[in-house]
Amino acid sequence: EAGVAQSPRYKIIEKRQSVAFWCNPISGHATLYWYQQILGQGPKLLIQFQNNGVVDDSQLPKDRFSAERLKGVDSTLKIQPAKLEDSAVYLCASSLTSAPTLSYFGPGTRLTVT
Amino acid sequence: TQLLEQSPQFLSIQEGENLTVYCNSSSVFSSLQWYRQEPGEGPVLLVTVVTGGEVKKLKRLTFQFGDARKDSSLHITAAQTGDTGLYLCAAYAKGSQGNLIFGKGTKLSVKP
Numbered sequence: 001e002a003g004v005a006q007s008p009r010y011k012i013i014e015k016r017q018s019v020a021f022w023c024n025p026i027s028g029h030a031t032l033y034w035y036q037q038i039l040g041q042g043p044k045l046l047i048q049f050q051n052n053g054v055v056d057d058s059q060l061p062k063d064r065f066s067a068e069r070l071k072g073v074d075s076t077l078k079i080q081p082a083k084l085e086d087s088a089v090y091l092c093a094s095s096l097t098s099a100p101t102l103s104y105f106g107p108g109t110r111l112t113v114t
Numbered sequence: 115t116q117l118l119e120q121s122p123q124f125l126s127i128q129e130g131e132n133l134t135v136y137c138n139s140s141s142v143f144s145s146l147q148w149y150r151q152e153p154g155e156g157p158v159l160l161v162t163v164v165t166g167g168e169v170k171k172l173k174r175l176t177f178q179f180g181d182a183r184k185d186s187s188l189h190i191t192a193a194q195t196g197d198t199g200l201y202l203c204a205a206y207a208k209g210s211q212g213n214l215i216f217g218k219g220t221k222l223s224v225k226p
Contacts, residue, residue: 004156009154033214040218041216041218041219042118042202042204042216042217042218042219043157043202043214043216044216045213045214048213056213091156091157093156102159102162103159103214105156105157105158106156107154107155107156108154108155108156110154
């Protein structure tokens with residue numbers, strides 16, 4: 001079974017630029033999550049989708065971050081404009097249903113904002 | 115706010131030694147999970163503990179959930195270099211539908 005796929009794996013941008021990350025969850029997984037992991041910290045949930053609907057985006061900085069999962073399969077997370085403090089690893093995870101259940105994480109995209 | 119405090123933050127040991135890492139909170143959780151994350155990879159689930167006082171074993175790893183379901187420990191016997199990684203504990207936020215709260219993790223380095 002293929003795991004959660006993410007791209008790109010690494011991205012370096014200058015502050016105020018825009019960036020987008022892509023995630024393809026495990027086939028058949030209805031729930032998709034985006035987490036932000038700042039160096040030295042554990043992952044923090046940004047947004048949770050159930051199929052193509054948003055379940056929880058309470059911790060998403062909506063003035064600069066946006067995410068979509070239009071067809072209920074893959075998803076994109078966008079940052080516009082980026083700030084220095086956005087430097088982090090952005091992890092995508094998926095699960096068959098919503099919690100409590102087993103989530104599978106992708107390898108992440110490491111973003112460096114200079 | 116539900117917080118998970120992990121200790122120690124860093125741990126460097128020699129191969130063959132035993133170690134214990136801790137995950138503590140003032141909140142009660144219905145379940146708690148332990149993950150291991152290697153550099154450049156996402157976290158991988160090791161175990162979920164559900165019942166207060168529960169002990170689960172995974173080869174050389176022993177996980178315990180506190181009686182009051184507020185804390186947990188992970189004990190590794192005879193550590194190997196392959197155990198090196200970031201160990202994260204996590205629990206679902208109260209009333210959430212999937213919001214996992216993570217501790218900051220314990221970064222373990224096992225030297226040959």
